[in-house]
Amino acid sequence: MNQIPHPTLGAAVEALRKALPPPALWGFLLLLVLMFTASYAVGASVGPVAPGMHGTRTTPDGTGGHDDGDMDMGDMGGMHMNHGSGG
Template structure:
């Protein structure tokens, strides 16, 4: 008489493999530490503001950005 073989999961059912659980835990830990370090460091450019309506005459590259906004993006129009 042949003995029935157990599945590789044993009696755990459909539980995910331990390596996957460890990887996900490590991923959450890395993102948590990254967020904490970023929050502690603060803003990268505190004086930076949103888009402006200046003509770009202040020499910071605004004219190039104005030209890029008016470009055709291949819409066929």
């Protein structure tokens, strides 16, 4: 009598093991997520790197809020930009 081999539970587990990524990859991904979470938490608790730095502002007319054409240099004191003054 010929017996047809039936797949056992061990064969199903082995097929599933081959389909999933290796455990080292799962460990790396977990480490990556933990590092990102920790760095985000530290960055959020410390605050901005340059507190005087502001984002760009655009007015409804599209000029950026500067009518005199000067660049906003933030907290750089008395520094002036003299481009093309021919000195």
